Amino acid sequence: METTLVRLASPVTDVIVRCRPAAEILYWGPHLAAFSPQDVDSLSRPVPNGRLDVDVPVTLAAETGRGLFGSPGIEGHRNGLDAFAVLTTVEVRQPDPQQLVVVAEDSQAGLRLTTELRLHADSGVLQLRHGLTNLHPGDWQVQRLALTLPLPESAAEVMAFHGRWVREFQPHRALLAHGSLVQENRRGRTSHEYFPAMISGEPGFAEQHGRVWGVHLGWSGNHRLRAEVKTDGRRLLQAEALYLPGEIALAQGESLTTPWLYAACSGQGLNGMSQQFHRFLRQEIIPFPRASARPVHLNTWEGIYFEHDPAYIMQMATQAAALGVERFIIDDGWFRGRDHDRAALGDWYVDPHKYPQGLMPVINHVRSLGMEFGIWVEPEMINPDSDLYRAHPDWLLALPGYLQPTGRYQYVLDLSHPEVFDYLLMRLSWLLGEHPIDYVKWDMNRELVQPTHQGRAAADRQTQAFYRLLDVLGERFPQVEFESCASGGGRIDYEVLRRCHRFWASDNNDALERQTIQRGMSYFFPPEVMGAHIGHHRCHATGRRHSIAFRGLTALFGHMGIELDPVRADAQEQDGFRHYVALHQRYRTLLHTGCLWRVDMSDATTQVQGVVSDDRAQALFLVAQLAMPEYALAGVLRFPGLDLQARYRLSVVDHPDLKPVIDGGSTMRQLPAWMASPTEFSGEWLMNAGLRLPILNPETALLLALDRL
Numbered sequence: 001m002e003t004t005l006v007r008l009a010s011p012v013t014d015v016i017v018r019c020r021p022a023a024e025i026l027y028w029g030p031h032l033a034a035f036s037p038q039d040v041d042s043l044s045r046p047v048p049n050g051r052l053d054v055d056v057p058v059t060l061a062a063e064t065g066r067g068l069f070g071s072p073g074i075e076g077h078r079n080g081l082d083a084f085a086v087l088t089t090v091e092v093r094q095p096d097p098q099q100l101v102v103v104a105e106d107s108q109a110g111l112r113l114t115t116e117l118r119l120h121a122d123s124g125v126l127q128l129r130h131g132l133t134n135l136h137p138g139d140w141q142v143q144r145l146a147l148t149l150p151l152p153e154s155a156a157e158v159m160a161f162h163g164r165w166v167r168e169f170q171p172h173r174a175l176l177a178h179g180s181l182v183q184e185n186r187r188g189r190t191s192h193e194y195f196p197a198m199i200s201g202e203p204g205f206a207e208q209h210g211r212v213w214g215v216h217l218g219w220s221g222n223h224r225l226r227a228e229v230k231t232d233g234r235r236l237l238q239a240e241a242l243y244l245p246g247e248i249a250l251a252q253g254e255s256l257t258t259p260w261l262y263a264a265c266s267g268q269g270l271n272g273m274s275q276q277f278h279r280f281l282r283q284e285i286i287p288f289p290r291a292s293a294r295p296v297h298l299n300t301w302e303g304i305y306f307e308h309d310p311a312y313i314m315q316m317a318t319q320a321a322a323l324g325v326e327r328f329i330i331d332d333g334w335f336r337g338r339d340h341d342r343a344a345l346g347d348w349y350v351d352p353h354k355y356p357q358g359l360m361p362v363i364n365h366v367r368s369l370g371m372e373f374g375i376w377v378e379p380e381m382i383n384p385d386s387d388l389y390r391a392h393p394d395w396l397l398a399l400p401g402y403l404q405p406t407g408r409y410q411y412v413l414d415l416s417h418p419e420v421f422d423y424l425l426m427r428l429s430w431l432l433g434e435h436p437i438d439y440v441k442w443d444m445n446r447e448l449v450q451p452t453h454q455g456r457a458a459a460d461r462q463t464q465a466f467y468r469l470l471d472v473l474g475e476r477f478p479q480v481e482f483e484s485c486a487s488g489g490g491r492i493d494y495e496v497l498r499r500c501h502r503f504w505a506s507d508n509n510d511a512l513e514r515q516t517i518q519r520g521m522s523y524f525f526p527p528e529v530m531g532a533h534i535g536h537h538r539c540h541a542t543g544r545r546h547s548i549a550f551r552g553l554t555a556l557f558g559h560m561g562i563e564l565d566p567v568r569a570d571a572q573e574q575d576g577f578r579h580y581v582a583l584h585q586r587y588r589t590l591l592h593t594g595c596l597w598r599v600d601m602s603d604a605t606t607q608v609q610g611v612v613s614d615d616r617a618q619a620l621f622l623v624a625q626l627a628m629p630e631y632a633l634a635g636v637l638r639f640p641g642l643d644l645q646a647r648y649r650l651s652v653v654d655h656p657d658l659k660p661v662i663d664g665g666s667t668m669r670q671l672p673a674w675m676a677s678p679t680e681f682s683g684e685w686l687m688n689a690g691l692r693l694p695i696l697n698p699e700t701a702l703l704l705a706l707d708r709l
């Protein structure tokens, strides 16, 4: 018997696929305790009057030629021909019970589509991609190749993310009854503007309730995501790499593989979805080369910018070590001629004026203090004012015969050009081979405009070449960790995460802004890959001032660092850095391995998040007051994720800004009585009745710990 129905099962989620005559997801929802193949008969569709005479399934390939009138999953042609492929399954394979491979062909159009699905047994995350092969002579021009996931009709609300430089990961929502919500990114990197994810759910879904289906496309280039309601009411999510005109032409025998799409469905609201993604990343993708805890950083950028004086940097390192810092990173400004941001990108040689004895004295000093050493690079870029440009003006990723604007005074190098690739590999191998470097902050500070290789669109090739460069370096220097930075959070996605170990979430170190940015990022990423730094008390990006407590507690829930000049900080600030670094070190195992919860509060000005250890013995919750409270009385915090049977000791770990009545003002006259001494409560009580919070002033925070007795 030919396999028609395949069920991929996990304790959380099941996926049921009808594979013949074409692959169609019939069910993607909660795990089914009992299932028999004839159950799917209940979902057989009537045929409506007034349109096509047959039922048309929304297949994984969503072919137009089949009679689907929505957004197709495949678009392309062979010089105008073979444009309406209808793919029929020719082979179904299950390499193991969690995987399904469906091969489908259209022998007339000369195309083969191979679709791979993997349902991760533990996390319940579904991972899928297509591979398209041209079987006939003559190029088949690919315009689009998308993955299409059908959703139940109840998924009527959509959440996606917008953003910009210094304001990444801002969620927005829409109720979708007709038509589509489409987000396109043509910037050539993952982008600050549209993080490649969409979440659909039952209207009103929230952090702690509602059924949601979320997808993320793991791709660091151009992309398009779409939530669509067909005119017959069926709903779908579609995701694809976005190809520029003429960019992908498959010669006979050639294939194109889409990026992986990662999908999770949860009946426990957005937290359930995030917890699945976090678990999946921790098990399958995050590749920390060393088992040790994530080291606390000091990054020099906002401390000294381009002013590099090794003697002074060594003083900074000494001071950093005294504060508990474990990894010291010199940022932009160390290479030949890099005195400002208008010159020198491409010239990856140590500046002989700033560092007459090379980098080694600084590196040795940093390491003698017991810290790791890290360094900043931006390999994909070139300034017109650089020796590299003067020698190779033709190495640009540009369209010959056109002028294109610079961005931050720089152009992009054409990584598809073998000499460019080899040059970068050579200089980076020199840097990492000749110096004991533990960590590289890899930056990428401009978008791709007219990205062509010899006149043909090459944004996709550029992203592939960037991955290849990192892959080769990863093989050559397996002990080196990489951070993905692109003017802050411009290149954050699961595919680059296969090659790096940390993201610089944003160039905005304003703790108030960071609360929102980091929350947005937490939907798809766990704290240990989210670079979060304590910045200067007057934030460089916004000019706002925040207490050390608010800055420290905000940076606590990520991979912590400090970004300023510790030498020039006053004694009070230094005490603060020491305190929050130590606090992070005390709790980082919990923060970096536990289960993250975002808590729904009735007052949206109060933002609460927490991490509960997997065994539920320990929890840490941060209550951040973002603006003036909506109500006079603070809300009740019902703690999620605890052990109902256990008793917990509740302690206030940190609240230095919490003051009842300052100079006759402030939002609170008297503290709640429970704050007077450590108190014990049952998990059941804390989860159901909760804790009445003290009233916090805007831009302050409170850290609470629970320890099982």
Ligand code: GLA
Binding pocket: 301, 331, 332, 341, 376, 443, 445, 485, 486, 487, 488, 504, 507
């Ligand atoms: C980008 C990064 C910053 C810093 C500067 C250096 O803006 O996001 O963190 O490294 O470049 O030029």
